[in-house]
Amino acid sequence: MDRTPTLRQVAAEAGVAVSTASRALSRPGRVSEATTSRVVEAAERLGYPVGGAVRLLREGMTGTVALVVPDIANPYFFGIIRGIQARLRDGGYVHVLVDSEESVDAEERALRRLRSRVDGVVLAAPRLEAQRLEVWSRSVPLVTINRQVGGAYVLVDTPGGAVQALDHLVSLGHRRIAYAGGPRSSWSDRRRRSALRQAVRRAGVDVVWLGPYAPRREAGPAAADAALSAGVTAVIAFNDLLAFGVLDRLAARRVAVPERMSVVGCDDIFGADLVRPALTTVAVPLERAGHHGADLLLASLEGRTVDPVLLPTHLVVRESSGRARA
Structure with missing residues (x-):
């Protein structure tokens, strides 16, 4: 019965420690090119699996991917970065x-x-116009998150989540609701x-x-003032920071939440359950x-061949939303 060759056998075949x-097989940049080639050739002769980093080196690739985000200080992107980093590491890449x-x-x-x-780029919530993104997708391998470009993209159903938030507020008796939107360049906001x-047409509000x-967060006070001036009883904000x-x-103006104003965010970032009210x-x-x-x-x-990915969202009800005042 054949056995999988061991690293020791590969080393002996190549004449190295x-x-x-x-x-040579896990971090080829740490040894000379000649030694790496000798070890890889020995591994291939014996049928020993060659790692992703070696494969990339032999194919003339950099083993590096770029991740571009609009705001690194926004906790929304922390989870995206972790997810990308874990998958790239498994594939032998860095970003x-x-x-x-x-x-x-x-x-x-x-x-x-x-x-x-770099070998490719992941754009998270890109702000570029659609035409420019299409041009770039033909120039470099490109995947977008929260933007529909070509066939390689990941969409998160935040529009469906916003509708869930609206339905939740309507069920609590709210009939005049504000939507505090995000940047003008945000495709997700549109x-x-x-x-x-x-x-809204369906709900009759x-x-x-x-x-x-x-x-x-710094933009939130202006949104709160606008909502109070508009006489609404609830606000759906573009994201949790807002x-x-x-x-x-609202706290500074002594407006009770949710008794006088309900507030709903989006993303459920770290800290959403720690603010008061949650x-x-x-x-x-x-x-x-x-x-x-x-x-x-x-x-x-x-x-x-790749297919687009659509991920669902769901509403997490906490203390900042309540029944509309009479």
């Missing part, structure tokens, strides 16, 4: 992280500089507005459209989104 053979700082120009500059230095417009706002800022301002929000599978994004890119690099 076991430790050298291990480095470089780029913060475009919510700038369309910075996003395009990053793509221009990185395309010849999808949510479209979904909410359809849901009024929605006040506020924004655009930066998806940051909702945190809304809660801050935030009702749409939970998003961020790590799964990152994992799928990396998986699609690796499949594309290997020449495999």
